[in-house]
Amino acid sequence: MLSYASNRVFIGIITLLAASVIIFAVLEVVPGDPARLMLGMNATEDAVRALQEQMGFNQPLIWRYFNWLGGLLTGDFGKSYTYSVPVIDLIKERIAVSLPLALISLALSTMVAIPIGIFAASRRGSVADTSAMGIAQIGVAIPNFWFALLLVYVFAVVLRLLPAGGFTGWENGLWPSVKSLILPSVALALPQASILARVTRSSLLDVLGENYIRTARAKGLSRRKVLYHHALRNALIPVLTIIGMQFSFLLAGTIIVENVFYLPGLGRLVFQAITQRDLIVVEGVVIILVATVIVVNLLVDLSYAIVDPRLWSRR
């Protein structure tokens, strides 16, 4: 039982190390000189050279990799080339926006999608089922930046109930901050909820077709009891997988929605850092995201084992 868990953890660590090599190697070969980019078209050559030296670009690549890796182990992610503040501070500021946003939209989509999925599966073929799945289809098809603009137009421009975007910062009060996250999380939750509802429905339908369900019904259990006690638990594994993937996506893949609401999230930090060739920031954020994905996958793997205890004994 423990070997299942420790095996997963070991694989996770190896993945992380491999990722660090790849991230560093790939980013170092990207063309473009951050020093020239900062000083612009009018800068003299010697000013550019002085800045390159300040940034430490004259050190050998291998030395810089191990320096970076050593720093990571002690929690030092280096200093941003453009902002000249520690990378870890930048990441912390952005996570304070991205993490609550991801959690709120995930909660929103899960709370809406799973009941709809169950409802639709239990009334397969009914008008309610077809219309719920039809709406879900539309939810997947609508681009979320467009939906976001629609939300802004209705709730910020016409009704003036919520801000059109921006983030005031948690230190300026809980309510204003939550308020500025409402529209973005709804915009992000819509497609996620649509996918999740469809997955829940189809996974539940698969399970409902199994022999043991017929047996359970045959021995006289009510439809309801069979659905919640026997079918649902077994249908959850694919649903958990999707939720895990959605969380990783919501943490950093939300750049378009972040742009529409001009939120200072992780996605925009990475994008901005790439265009400014602030490589040390890109490296830091990507390695944290890799670590998050690995941890989330680990948790999902472990939760399979809770849903399906046979996994513990199989290894």
Added chain:
Amino acid sequence: MNIWKVFLFGTAIALLPSATSFAAKTDLVLGIVLEPPHLDPTAGAAAAIDEIVYANIFEGLTRIGPKGDVLPALAESWTKSDDGKVYTFKLHKDVKFHDGTTFDAGDVKFSLDRARNEKSTNAQKGLFAAIDTVESVDPLTVKVTLRQPSGDFLYNMAWGDAVIVAPESADTNKDKPVGTGPFKLENWAKGSQIVIAKNPDYWGSPAQLNKATFRIIPDPAAATAALLAGDVQAFPVFPSYETIAQFQADPRFKVVIGTTEGETVMGMNNKKPPFDNVKVRQAIAHAIDRKTVIDGAMFGFGTPIGSFFPPHHPAYLDLTAETAYDSALAKKLLTEAGYPEGFKTTLKLPPPTYARRGGEIIAAQLRDIGIEAEIIPVEWAQWLDQVFKNKNYDMTIVSHTEPNDLNIFARDDYYFNYDSPPFKAMIKEIEAISDGPERTELYRQAQKLLAADEPAVFLFQLPKTGVWDAKIEGLWENGPIQANDLTAVKWTD
């Protein structure tokens, strides 16, 4: 159906009593498109730095006024020696930096010497090239000796890159800017907003606003929504040309289209065949219809230019007729140059809309005279590397936003690869003459020379598209320097 539940949920939450009251009328929220990398104007070229700090947080000896003229700032007056080589600046007294330290001649010497130093990372080091020595005569007098007379010296000292900093805070200005200006930095939430607050101890006439917030909004659609929703009350350089008409029709807003120092040009690699042939360059210029480019890429905003000079400058000459759109003439010139069938080439386009959209239109126009220009989109970092530094390009579109930059065509090894001894001689002469009709005359000759030689196709002057609440006054109409001087900005009721 459940989507509506989500809607209702959102509405219900939003209807709960909220703590936000109407903003007091001494606050202003401004939208900016790009976040500055840091706030030290002496260590970076990003215009976004000056858009926040220039004249608000930092001041130089002189400054640029709203009309592009040089005004006194920390220097209340100055005298120039007869040979034009020695400037003696009389400084304002009782000026304090934001951290409480006193400003004096020592700070001026420190700042200018630091910018010229060999370890300096000043992005505009060239501004200080004429300076030979800087002496502090007494606490309120500074003597600057130049190597040779320089007509641009006072103008150069007005750039954001030449502001006066204190030795105590120079190294931390990137994050905690300490200047002498009417505002000081209150807080910077990275990626989100920068807040500046009135400096109560300011030496000059105090700011009218108590607080100004610069909110970073890169997306044009989001910029439109933010203004309409009232989250942002002013966009000094509004990025969404397509929605400006909507604001013009709305009495709550004022739309002010001004000029900037941004000459948008299609640069050509003057040393690389076929662009080394002046007839080819002229043919390309005649093949491009500026009006179509401006209408298509800029929604009609932008002034056509025929040379490399801003239309609002007193010495400006309208030379657009010299290279007016004439497809037949273009074809004839191309035939004379030995390319009757045209040729294949490339057009590298950096990210701004004017370049990407403008490039598409220009490529289509060039096809009419047989020139097939393959479009290659590049990021800024790639552009600086491939085009600007290594000159590995055929044609490219970029806006040169620095003020007073006619001299780039006289620089050796600049990306145009243009080398014209008569033009270089003219620039040298201009730089030595301070003012007067001679300088105007030389400026005009230089413009004519460029319009004839066509080292680049001169397309249009970038507009300054300001959109703000109709009750705000004091924001600059034009952009003679990329700055948002908020000293005189106030609400009218």
